[in-house]
Amino acid sequence: MWFFGSKGASGFSSRSTAEEVTHGVDGTGLTAIVTGASSGIGVETARVLALRGVHVVMAVRNTGAGAKVKEDIVKQVPGAKVDVMELELSSMESVRKFASEYKSAGLPLNLLINNAGIMACPFMLSKDNIELQFATNHLGHFLLTKLLLDTMKNTSRESKREGRIVNVSSEAHRYSYPEGVRFDKINDESSYSSIRAYGQSKLCNVLHANELAKQLKEDGVNITANSLHPGAIMTNLWGYFNSYLAGNFFSRIQLSSLHVS
Numbered sequence: 001m002w003f004f005g006s007k008g009a010s011g012f013s014s015r016s017t018a019e020e021v022t023h024g025v026d027g028t029g030l031t032a033i034v035t036g037a038s039s040g041i042g043v044e045t046a047r048v049l050a051l052r053g054v055h056v057v058m059a060v061r062n063t064g065a066g067a068k069v070k071e072d073i074v075k076q077v078p079g080a081k082v083d084v085m086e087l088e089l090s091s092m093e094s095v096r097k098f099a100s101e102y103k104s105a106g107l108p109l110n111l112l113i114n115n116a117g118i119m120a121c122p123f124m125l126s127k128d129n130i131e132l133q134f135a136t137n138h139l140g141h142f143l144l145t146k147l148l149l150d151t152m153k154n155t156s157r158e159s160k161r162e163g164r165i166v167n168v169s170s171e172a173h174r175y176s177y178p179e180g181v182r183f184d185k186i187n188d189e190s191s192y193s194s195i196r197a198y199g200q201s202k203l204c205n206v207l208h209a210n211e212l213a214k215q216l217k218e219d220g221v222n223i224t225a226n227s228l229h230p231g232a233i234m235t236n237l238w239g240y241f242n243s244y245l246a247g248n249f250f251s252r253i254q255l256s257s258l259h260v261s
Helices: 040-051 063-076 092-104 132-159 171-175 194-218 243-256
Strands: 031-035 055-060 082-086 111-114 163-168 223-228
Touching (some): 031 040, 031 132, 040 055, 040 063, 055 063, 063 082, 082 092, 132 163, 132 223, 171 194, 194 223
Parallel strands (some): 031 055, 031 111, 055 082, 111 163, 163 223
16 A cells, blocks of 8 residues: 555655755756746746756746746745746637747747646636636647647757656546546536536646657657646645635545555
């Protein structure tokens, strides 16, 4: 039986910090985009990457909040190379604008961390009239990855270093609708479930990473694509939950993360 806090084959456990996991790693010369880097997991991801010498581009909806995080990181990590760029993932226009500006800046791209997301919100539509969780958590990141993939391929080829695409998914992908991804009912408000819609978007994160990894391998490209469950962490992502529902869902996610050997 595997328990929380138990170390796995990597030597790390669910209690290991990002600093512990990256100890001894030299990220000098690498450039990373971290979406949703103005709060929660994104902040710590950006901070530790900067600590390891990575040039971090914080792709955030709220550039004011992003600037404050950047200021805090630079105070903690003197000499850190951090930039803030605006990105509203629920807007395909914003995603295209971000990708265009990034490529125009001539920046390389070694790491793309698709981290931003919203969870269990009431039924809402994006600016493109797509259910908001599906638009933000999946479509925005899908399009962003597609638009920046050539940049990543060029960077990997020129630097001779492996590129990495990481989709921050969730164990909640197991709690999608019974039929899986409801492509024909994405905007069906009458049967909308905030939890299942979130699970649906996280399932798409997993499927996206799996298929992308397959294609990259077949094409002989030195880039990996993975999805991950970051753990049930109480961040601003839980904003639409009351304390009872958050605790209940938190427990279910923890239990579903257990592995039997």
